[in-house]
Amino acid sequence: MDSNGAEETAADILQEIVSLEKDKARIEARISALRARLISYNSSENGGVEANSSAPRPAESQLSADAIYRYSRHLILPSFGVNAQANLLKSSVLVIGAGGLGAPALLYLAASGVGRVGIVDHDVVELNNLHRQVIHTEAYIGRSKVESAAAACRAINSTVQIVEHKEAFRTSNALEIMKKYDIVVDATDNVPSRYMISDCCVVLGKPLISGAALGVEGQLTVYNYKGGPCYRCLFPTPPPTTACQRCSDSGVLGVVPGIIGCLQALEAIKVAGEVGEPLSGRMLLLDALSARLRVVKIRGRSLQCEACGENAMLTEQQFRDFDYEEFTQSPLSTSPLKLELLEAEARITSKEYNDINSKGEAHVLVDVRPSHHYKIISLPNSINIPLASLEERISEISSALAREEVKNETGRGSSLYVICRRGNDSQRAVELLRKIGFTLAKDIIGGLESWAHNVDPQFPTY
DSSP: OOTTGGGOOHHHHHHHHHHHHHHHHHHHHHHHHHHHHHHHHHHHHTTTSOTTOOSOOOTTTOOOHHHHHHTHHHHTOTTTHHHHHHHHHHOEEEEEOOSTTHHHHHHHHHHHTOSEEEEEOOOBBOGGGTTTOTTOOGGGBTSBHHHHHHHHHHHHOTTSEEEEEOSOOOTTTHHHHHTTOSEEEEOOOSHHHHHHHHHHHHHHTOOEEEEEEEBTEEEEEEESSTTOOOHHHHOSSOOOGGGOOOHHHHOBOTHHHHHHHHHHHHHHHHHHHTOSOOOBTEEEEEETTTTEEEEEEOOOOOTTOTTTSTTOOOOHHHHHHOOHHHHHTSOSSOSOOOOOOSOGGGEEOHHHHHHHHHTTOOEEEEEOSOHHHHTTOOOTTEEEOOGGGTGGGHHHHHHHHHHHHHHHOSSSOOEEEEEOSSSSHHHHHHHHHHHTTOTTOEEETTHHHHHHHHTOTTSOOO
16 A cells, blocks of 8 residues: 555545546547547458458458458348348448437447447436446546447447437438438437427438337337338327426336337347338337237328328428427427426525525425335425325315414414425426415425525435
8 A cells, every 4th residue: 555545535546446437438439449440441451351361252241351250140140141231231320319228229239230320419428327328337427428329339349430419409400410321210208309300201211210218118110111100190299298208207217228229229220131020010019017018000101191191291491490399399308397387476496495494484395296206305394295196185284284383383374385306396286275275385496406406415316
C-alpha cells in the first residue's frame, strides 16, 4: 500500500474505477474503428481479398475468409446459409431509439453482420436506463446513447459500418435519414413517433419492424411489407391520451423489452436475408409473467388508409408539414408530461410546503400515488389515498383534518395539501376535492420530484 493508502476511501476507489472504465470504453471504441478501417483498406488494396490471404473467395458467396469464419454458424444452417448471409452483409438497417428495445436489437444486428446500421437517438444514458438498456454501461452515464450504442456495436463487430445520428427523429430530418437505409426498426415508446415513422416508411417504401413493451407485456409486427398493412391501417385514429402509457410512468420489467428487441432484430434479419415468414399481417403478443407467447392475425392493408390506401396521396412535403403532436394530442418528447390544470392560487411550491411543515402549521398531506409507489418512498406524516379510490375514501380525509384541528388547538381549520410523483395526478385530485367541497385544497407543484430537486437532494427519485 502506498503512503496515501490510509487516507483513501471507498468513494475514491469507486471514482477511479469509473474513470478507468470510461478510458477503457473510449480506447476499445477507437481500436474497433481502426480495425474496421484496416479491414476495409486491406480489402480494397487486395482486390477485395483480405490481407495475407492467397486463397480465392468462393464464387457463390464472395465472402472473405474472416467472414466465413465469423458467420460460420449462420452459413452451415440449412434454413439460412450463404445467400442469406450475403444479403445481410449488403443490407442496411435504421434503428430509431437506443433504449430498451433498440439496445438488444442493435447488438444482434451488428453481431449478425448487417452491412450498415444506423442509430437515431438524442438522449443521454441515465442510471435508471441500465436495468433494461443492456447496450449501455455505467461508464457512459451522462453521455450520448448513440455514442454508447455505437461503441458497443463496433466492439462486437468492427466490420459493420455504424452510422451515428445524434438527433431527435422529426419530420424535418426523417426523410433524409431514412432514405439511406433498406429496413427500419421502430424502437420508440410514444404514439406520435409511431405514426410518424410508419408514414415515413410508407412514403419511402421501407418495411418497418415495430415493437412495443410496457409493464410485463410486449408486442411485435412488421408493417408496410409486400402489400401488408401500415400502422395507420390498424389505428386510423390515435388512442385517447389517457390510454397512452410510457415506461417512465407505468414501469417495465427489464427483460421484456429485451425479448421484444431481440425479436425485432430477428424480423429485420428475416426481411434482409429474405428467409422465413416475416410477421406481416400478424402480431406477436408476449405476456411475460404467464410465459405466454402467441401470434394473432391482424387486419390487412386498408383500402381507405390515409397513408397507404388506394386513393392515398401522402407526399414527402405533406409528411414534412404534418403535425403529429397535434394529431395525437401527445408530445414527441420522451420527457414526462407536465399538466397545467389549476389556477395559481390552488398550488404551492415544494419549498413553500416545506416552510409550512417546518413551522408545524396544522395540515393534512395526502399522497395520491398508487400504493405500490407509496411503498417505494414517501414523505413523513403523509397519508396514502390513491387517486383511483379518492372519491370513495373522502371520509378518511375529513377524519384526518378533524384530528389535526383537535391536535392544533388553535381554533383554526387545517389546510389540505396533495402530492404525487410529478405534480400531475395531484392536480387531478385537487380538481375533484374542490368540486366536492374541499375548496382550500392545494397541490404541490412538481410533486416528489420537485421535493427532491428543491428541498431534499437526498430524497430518492424513481
